[in-house]
Amino acid sequence: MNAYQNKKLWKYILLAFALIIASGSLFYTNYLARNIAKSERTRAQIWALSIKQVISADDNDFLPYVFAVRDSSAIPAIVTNEKGEFQYARGLDSTKTFIPPVPDAVKTKNTPTYDPSYFQAELETMKSQREPIKINLPRGYWLIYYKDSALLSQLKLFPYVQLSVIAVFLLLAYTAFNSSRKSEQNQVWVGLAKETAHQLGTPISSLMAWIELIKDKFNAEDDPLVAEMENDVKRLEIVADRFSKIGSKPKLEEHSVYDAIDDFVNYFKVRVSKNISFEVTGNKDLVAELNIPLFDWVIENLLKNAVNAIEGKGSIKVDIHTNKTKDQILIDVIDTGKGIPRSKFITVFQPGYTTRKRGWGLGLSLTKRMVENYHNGQIAVRDSELGKGTTFRIILKNIRYDG
Structure with a gap:
């Protein structure tokens, strides 16, 4: 348990x-x-x-x-x-x-x-x-x-009044306690995240220096392996930047949703099993206000969750489209994994919930926080069927109807 x-x-x-x-x-x-x-x-x-x-x-x-x-x-x-x-x-x-x-x-x-x-x-x-x-x-x-008599009538009414007062008191106490606990948790999260970003800074700088040294010593400017190492170090920089942004209001800028997702999928797919295929489809002209490092983190968590759900061969598709009124961008991440029970559609976003033996149960919780608190969007399990796959849906505000 x-x-x-x-x-x-x-x-x-x-x-x-x-x-x-x-x-x-x-x-x-x-x-x-x-x-x-x-x-x-x-x-x-x-x-x-x-x-x-x-x-x-x-x-x-x-x-x-x-x-x-x-x-x-x-x-x-x-x-x-x-x-x-x-x-x-x-x-x-x-x-x-x-x-x-x-x-x-x-x-x-x-x-x-x-x-x-x-x-x-x-x-x-x-x-x-x-x-x-x-x-x-x-x-x-x-x-x-x-x-x-008035006494008997009051006595009959008294327990309901008493229980109502107790219920209101407990509700207020629980709300205050819960708010205090969340505030304390947030402070711990922020402190841990910023400390992590700080600790990552030194080794990342060292790795960048070592890569430059390798290029000079072995004349490896055009070596594809060194290029991939550079990509990974840049990714570490982005990860450190993500952690440094937790607890502060991130800066949002207008970006093409399709391009942002496609760029990350291209980076991600070469680092997982070849048995899993990736596809990005949909409207390429939709624009939303994004913080790219944090939005990449959202997509990364969903893709990792999908990869872990696929046993053997499978596929992951990201479909980008709008609703009928076109004032919202709908991003569906569809996998062919083992699926999620309907009773767990909300539970999967709770901190600590995981089906993996070594999992922390924080990925989807952080994803929900980044979508809702930082990008003013929504995220939910749109659909899932055991043994067939799951669809997560992200909803963002569409700021330009170019499509």
Whole structure:
């Protein structure tokens, strides 16, 4: 298991623990809510019995106690008769509940009324939440509808608010930590790259001097082997220049995309197996803003990736064209290698991901950074089929429509 897969596994483990904690919090809160609901049901039953006692009581000395029991309940409730007609309410909006608990015999024309639509809405809510409590009276019966108290409603809502706050906090903390970690990684990358460029400088200068000495001593000005050595030393200079540019904004200039790719392919193909053929096709007139050393690095990484994917004989084709609106240059690097599983189309660009035993898993990650951060483009796996090959696509802005 490589470092990226190990990191991914730990993310899943932490997510599983977070889900367990969240589930435990919800379970415990629901447990408390159920117990409070049972308690409120009991209180509502006591309140119902107190109302019945008030209606049928003959002992006036006992009534104050009954009223105290009845009024001690803070549960919102509405009482209706068997016909569904409103009789009494408590614990509702005081600005809309005006009917006092007085017998019909003493009601007058001046008795305050109430808001029927409000009571009807509250009644429907209560019916949906709890079964009513039935009070049998000498003449018919009453039904007491009630709903969750404010405390119980808040308790039910509390875990979701709590989890939301925790989630926001964790998200902010993760974002800050991730940003700090990336910044630290970038500093390490930049420092390592610049130090590498610095270390390469001395041996490259020495190699150039040795080549000049060989030319003079053995009269090898036109020797093809010496010419190839010079090309390799120049390539080392370009590599050192690439590393020196990491961390700083590179200078972009207008270049023919076809010429830039064709020049590098011509250099690259003589340094790999003869069993692999190379072809550059497409529009030769497309122009983009490029930094040649860094753009060559992009193409080099894609070509090396393609070469490593080909087992035995194969071919690599680079096709350059535009989309329908011609405001983008599309560069497809097509190989006949072993292919990439569809589930790994995004993973291949992650640092540390590699299928090679001695690979570092940095090539495609650096390629993505150079295309997106330095050339304001895009790169993705356009298509791949196991055993048949892969197509990587680079998208750049087309600054001139000569084609």
